[in-house]
Amino acid sequence: MAIGSAVGAGVFAWWENLDGLGNYGLEKIINNTLITTYIYPVDLDNDDDIDVLALAPGFLRWYENLDGLGNFGETNVIKDDLEFAITVTAADLDNDGDMDPITASQWDNTVYWFENKLLATPNFNLQYIEIYPNPTTGLLFINPTTENIIRATVYDVLGKKVLQKNGNIQQLDLSLLESGMYFLSITTDEGAFTKKIIKE
Numbered sequence: 001m002a003i004g005s006a007v008g009a010g011v012f013a014w015w016e017n018l019d020g021l022g023n024y025g026l027e028k029i030i031n032n033t034l035i036t037t038y039i040y041p042v043d044l045d046n047d048d049d050i051d052v053l054a055l056a057p058g059f060l061r062w063y064e065n066l067d068g069l070g071n072f073g074e075t076n077v078i079k080d081d082l083e084f085a086i087t088v089t090a091a092d093l094d095n096d097g098d099m100d101p102i103t104a105s106q107w108d109n110t111v112y113w114f115e116n117k118l119l120a121t122p123n124f125n126l127q128y129i130e131i132y133p134n135p136t137t138g139l140l141f142i143n144p145t146t147e148n149i150i151r152a153t154v155y156d157v158l159g160k161k162v163l164q165k166n167g168n169i170q171q172l173d174l175s176l177l178e179s180g181m182y183f184l185s186i187t188t189d190e191g192a193f194t195k196k197i198i199k200e
Contacts, residue, residue: 003052005036012036012054014070030063030072042090042099045118046185046194048153048161053078053101055088060103060114078114083107097155097183097194131184135198138175142186151187154197156180174199 002024003014011032016025030052038055045051049068054061059080064073084106090099098116105112130143142149152172154163162177172184177199185194 003030003039003041005039005054012039016070028070031075038085038087040088040090040101043161044090044099044101044116046098046153046155048151048164053088053090055082055085055103058082060085060088060101062101079112082112092155092183095181095183095196097185097196129186129188131195131197134195135200136174137200138173140172140174140184140197142170142172148189149186150189151185153185153187155183155185 002017005012011027012030013027013032014030015027017023018025031054036054036056040053040055041050042053043050044053044062045064047065047068049065051065052063052072054063060078060082062076062078064076065071066073078101082103082105085103086106088101088103090101092098093100093102093113094115096116098118100113100116102111102113104110132141132143134140142152149168150166152165152169153161154172154174154177156162162182163172163174165172174182174197179199182197182199183194184197
């Protein structure tokens with residue numbers, strides 16, 4: 001995948017890498033009404049596809065990848081009074097398992113970060129899902145639950161996916177991961193939640 005913008009034309013688009021050898025498909029428009037000066041691809045909503053942060057004179061916005069196929073949604077405003085910002089990045093600054101946008105303004109000499117609140121509190125009762133042992137040296141067990149588990153995903157502290165299992169699983173093998181802190185995101189029929197875990 002390649003992603004880019006043309007300031008003069010006001011085009012913000014991406015191109016599919018068709019074969020992994022650098023042969024690209026046709027231009028696919030994300031937005032053609034805004035001047036975009038800096039782009040940062042990142043999974044902001046922890047749904048395992050790449051969304052896009054877009055920076056331009058005066059604003060920071062993001063676009064949701066709706067289906068994992070590169071069909072993007074409408075503009076989502078993060079900040080619309082951001083003067084002379086040049087670059088944007090993202091990292092999990094508050095260790096809650098999601099990526100927080102970071103940028104800076106030359107106009108007021110300020111570095112900004114924005115807490116990612118996209119992962120809403122699940123509407124199901126978490127007391128029925130128990131993760132143990134935590135810390136763990138290898139196997140991590142997910143107890144039997146009334147919820148149907150669709151997917152379990154482990155992220156490192158930078159938000160990089162390091163392990164994923166699909167289906168109604170009851171354990172994860174973390175023995176190949178390095179020691180440290182990770183975030184386990186469990187998706188069920190009723191919602192999703194993220195829990196901090198420690199690999200010893």
